[in-house]
Amino acid sequence: MPDLERRADYFVGHFEAMASNCEVLIDTEDKNLAQEITRLAAAEVCRIEQKYSRYRDNNILHRINQGAITRVDEETARLLDYAQQLYQLSEGQFDVTSGVLRRAWHFDGSDNIPSAARIKALLPLVGWEKVQWYNPQIQLEKGMEIDFGGIGKEYAADRAALMISTFVAGQSDTHACSTPVLINLGGDLAVTGPRKNGNGWQVGVNSGASTMSPQAADFSLKQGGVATSGDANRYLEKEGMRYSHVLDPRTGWPVKNAPASVTVVAASCTDAGMLSTMALLYGPQAEDFLREQDVPWWCQWHNKEYLL
Amino acid sequence: MQLKKTQQGPRNIRRQLAVATCSLLAGASHASSLIASGDNWKIDSALLIYAEKDRVSLAEGILNIRKEIDDDEFINARIVTDVLTGSSPNGAVPSSTAQTFTNPSGNSTYTEAANTTPLNHTFKDLRNALSVDWDTPLNRNLRGTLGGNISREYDYLSTGISASLAQDINQRNTTLSIGFSLNKDTWDPVGGVPAGFAVMPAFPGKKTISGSNTDKTVQEILLGVTQVINRRTLMQANYSRGQSDGYLTDPYKILSVLENDGSGNLRGTNPYIYENRPDQRTYQSLYWKGVHQFPNENVLNVSYRYFWDDWGIQSHTVDLRYRFDFDGGHYLQPHLRYYQQGAADFYRQTLIDGEETTLSYASADYRLGEFVTQTIGLKYGFEFKNGAEINFRAEMITQKGKDRSADAVGILQNQQLFPDNEAYLLQGGLSLDSDMVIKYIMRLFK
Amino acid sequence: MSMIKTFLFSAFISLVLSACSLEPVQPWDRDLLAQQKMQLVADPLEIYLDEHTYFSKEGSSGGQSVGGGGCGCN
């Protein structure tokens, strides 16, 4: 049972999922409604987690990764179509088959850099272009794996927001049917609309030692979502060189001089997540990429001495 | 898959990304709204197997090709081939003894066992038909269609033309249409065209013929109104009138002639004579159809037809199809049809010796009798995301007739004169776009 | 018989007349009417095969459209 907490003029529901603390902010005074909304959000997020977790052996992802021809359901088909579009849009930088590289890379702060030969051996198992995807059938080459880890949390946040919007719109009570909600899955945010008073949701972005876009200066979230990519604590360090955990699927090596983390606001949490991930993949050009997108963003860099 | 060459520096992808994400999240609803681009050929095909219990079997294949040749201007071509085998009622009534008939060719005989409906066992036919339609806008609210068709069997040739106009009025909520068709058909029956009421001679005698071939013309006119009732409902009402002139008799159908003693026994000599029908028939019909989509997206399609002619036939037809749509592009469509017909004035199941000289016309063709046809069927269809469709249906058709008490005299009261019928129909269909065919072929070679 | 005809004719005429008093469906509201399954003849091949079958088994035919062609089966 998710727990509920009353704040000034709204409720906050809490639950744990996708290895994150999850929150649902519900702009209502109605406790029962808040409870129901939290339950819905938790159910949807858990459903997606179970369906696409790569740590389970009883889900669709596991079946696909066995390498046999697999017929997939509509939701999985949409995710695969999306993965394909992102692969094309990012010119191969974003690739749901790149998870295989984690067999060589363990970003635990150590100096445990894999050998070039090891990476080279893994590369044939990476690359969406090798995937036989003819909706609704997919087949992977032996040893390849698909991993929705790079989309999952953001997708879950948007899905939960969408479900809540539909649920709320169906309420007969006129007050209830315009209840705005914010979903927060460990820092990835999606809202169903501005707050009842017309203002955006106040969102604090940890912007220590970072650069940001002009739109980000006084920012509140009215529509869409926010997502952050990058983790300053996940890296490897050897001979004064810091390897960020952002891997380029085309080389199998970390992107050099990538920002520590990038936060983006966009039309949806999934969009925000994709833009922030791609910004990281642009490495030192991350800010150029972000400026081109014309969205609010924050970019946090590692200490400059690590830059080559 | 080809990747675009990396451009100089980052580019704006936000919009493309947002579009992709919108499909991901909303869940694209199914492709029934996807309409193939007009540059392609739309290909529909179907194969039908029709089998009557102990009688006729038919296999029929259709290929229909439609192409947009200019803005909103279409050419539609249809090729049909069917193969018919088996036997069909020859018109004679069952008897308590075996009956022997001479084939239409006059070269052989066939014998029907006692107490069974006499069937003409030599039925075997191959039919090929081609029809082409040209459908074009004449102005923004007026469409015209011109068509031609030809159909060939070994003993029958049918050629025809048709033209129709459809005018939209009332902000395109009402369509008035008018159509004409003219068909010219030629019979070239085996063994020649029997003279009316000619006796079926005992083998090896030859029947009296009026010629080696004969023909008929059929003209029809149709006036129709189609009305959009609301966003979910559409109705159509038609009046049509047709006239056939020429040889309207079935050259293979016969009548049993009975002794005039009320015994119900076949007369001793020449107990079978060829039927004879009027050489003109005028028929009319009123037709109504309604299509309605319920909020759950299921569709009801129902029609009613009242038909009558100057031969005294009148009929009522009710046809009902209800389509249930399921997630993922599947649908199921039950079908019910009820047809009730009253007999033609000259319909006779038997004649009494001598009547052939007093009557002008008589036919024992069950299709001119009084009967009911009932159809029950189910269709399953699947629409692919790219707009292609595959479907199957199975139907059962039963025909039950009513005997004329005046014809069932004497021992014939123990026989069922009307040839009740039971038939099964299986159909498979496939619809594609030429684009898909090309893509599929390319994938095979990849 | 003639009563049936009179009834049907008047039903037919009143249907046509009542159409004039309907609220017209606007061009932008024709999404459902544009679907294949909402066409008067949603599956032309199925209807063709049905008409052909019943034409050869019954004494009535036509009513829905003109053209199409005949055969020696009736």
Added chain:
Amino acid sequence: MFSRLSTLSVTLLVFLTLPAFAAEPAPDFTLPSFPDNTEINLKDFKGRVVYLDFWATWCPPCRKSFPWMDEMHERYKDEGLSIIAVSVDKKRELIAQFINKTESTFIIAHDATGEVAKIYKLRAMPTSYLIDRNGQLVMTRMGFRSSDKDKMEAAIQEQLEK
């Protein structure tokens, strides 16, 4: 019969190509854009020539007009042409499904209720309006026919040169 028919259609065609609006102001509207959901206000386009097109994914000629609108947009956007393609589809995901397959870069707005279509007295799908730099309606076109393309492009050029 057919010669008489063609006379009739010629008469009707003459009627149809007359401008439906004799230079009256284009009614203003505010609609959400697709996919960003930002507000599109017609009045913000003052000073530009606007090609306003009402379309829907379920309308085949509308779909066929997209490559042409793309071409116009590419060719004249720098000279001051804005294309606003207003979808009257009921659901956003239908637009997404279609736009996914095109590479259109002009503005797409969403009129889910048909409110704006009603103000513009739409009589056919698609219908497009050409609006001059002063916000006056100068041309209406119903339907999309390949044969009209050149005429429409000429009208756009004429307005851009003004």
